[in-house]
Ligand SMILES: Nc1ncnc2c1ncn2[C@@H]1O[C@H](COP(=O)(O)OP(=O)(O)OP(=O)(O)O)[C@@H](O)[C@H]1O
């Protein structure tokens with residue numbers, strides 16, 4: 042039973058706030074170096090890469106707070122960057138991307154106490170351009186967007202000169218960079234932008250981007266050498282101790298707000314860590330549902346298991362949010378489930394048909410049929426270069442299937458409506 046009025050600290054549907062941000066030490070140190078370099082006139086751009094839900098936006102948000110000086114970075118030195126945060130969802134053309142950048146810049150400069158005055162010329166130009174931008178778009182050609190970009194760079198570098206001594210630089214944080222189609226030319230645009238800035242000796246402007254791993258291909262398709270502009274930061278699942286730390290910090294937060302401490306048994310912490318396989322969105326979701334499930338202020342293994350496995354619980358939430366297509370197709374047949382179960386421990390690694398037959402306990406003919414259908418529905422991928430090898434599209438899909446198995450085992454014999462994995 043959910044206890045009325047009890048604050049649940051976990052955030053399965055939202056970026057994590059800085060107080061609950063855990064891990065990513067290497068990545069933050071790398072970003073710290075990029076900022077330090079930019080501050081000293083040697084801009085180094087960075088690109089955060091990772092699966093859905095691995096924590097890209099949360100990391101960018103944390104970086105934004107460090108770069109703008111709202112929280113301290115590693116060396117405890119307060120930074121003074123003007124941070125411009127945008128996301129590239131819904132940007133079908135290069136003009137849409139430029140408009141997002143321009144609007145983001147205008148808003149960030151307008152909200153910044155010191156930058157506001159120096160930004161006036163930039164601001165006027167952006168306002169005029171926005172009016173013009175509508176016209177531009179109607180007759181948009183590549184020439185036009187380069188002209189606008191050139192203009193933007195000129196104003197931006199004038200702005201940087203004027204704010205020397207007041208600002209360390211300008212940091213553009215671009216999320217969802219995988220979203221624009223390669224036709225939108227993000228790679229070419231960034232190449233042009235950074236080269237023009239360098240030519241104007243405007244060396245304290247940097248770009249930090251985040252996107253799915255496919256962003257590399259998109260960038261390359263748009264401009265062969267554009268991926269080389271970036272120092273890449275691939276995000277991996279959290280370490281076991283970090284997974285537990287996420288839950289512990291959450292519970293401390295909850296204790297402050299609820300005036301009653303809820304604790305988790307060491308076994309429950311380990312179970313959440315195991316079920317999540319280190320995916321931060323999984324940790325948040327399992328912890329959220331375990332917290333909801335608990336009603337004696339001690340989260341135990343049973344709370345975690347039932348919270349995960351019950352109908353509408355963590356596993357079905359994750360299924361709906363991240364694996365919707367796969368999730369609905371796979372519960373259609375027992376054979377599919379067994380084939381996927383056999384593949385899940387390999388994550389996104391290749392598995393041979395032979396091993397699948399052996400490990401699933403499904404007959405050869407039925408495995409062949411299941412593999413054919415799963416492939417057709419894009420639930421699994423077939424190796425083009427070798428016959429009879431298949432894999433899951435992402436590691437986290439494998440983690441989700443493994444978690445269904447593990448939670449099912451722990452909740453066997455429980456009454457009530459359970460999630461039918
Ligand atoms: N470092 C972290 N510490 C604790 N929780 C985290 C951390 N990073 C991410 N999370 C949690 O994981 C979930 C996913 O995070 P986030 O939205 O940042 O991922 P994402 O990679 O941007 O996802 P998407 O690809 O869907 O945009 C959120 O619930 C967030 O609260």
Ligand SMILES: [Mg+2]
Nearest residue numbers: 097098099216
């Ligand atoms: Mg995100």
